[in-house]
Amino acid sequence: MITAPAGGFQGPVKRSVTIAGHQTSISLEPVFWQALEAAAVERTLPLSALVAEIDAVRIVGTAPPNLASAIRTWLFVQS
Known part of the structure; x- marks a missing residue:
């Protein structure tokens, strides 16, 4: 069984x-x-x-994802 993270689940912050x-x-x-x-x-x-660098790499693709998705993906593969 899984448990919620410390502090609970939190929605996005703009x-x-x-x-x-x-x-x-x-x-x-x-x-x-x-x-x-x-x-x-x-x-x-x-x-x-850093966000600008991620954005620059993101827009090179033929169908770039939105910036928030690119940031999440970049962070995930960096760990």
Whole structure:
């Protein structure tokens, strides 16, 4: 049997991030925001710079996913 994570399940939180000079809203669950912030610190990058890098790689594909999905996927394969 599985159990809920500490603090329970939490829905997405919307935040604004500046990419290429314009603001965009991204909705991620708090656990993904925490992982993204940790990845930015690990790479000594501002959060917006890391998001911009993920965005740049994302849009190269022929049918790119939305940015939130790309961030979640990137975080998952980084662990």
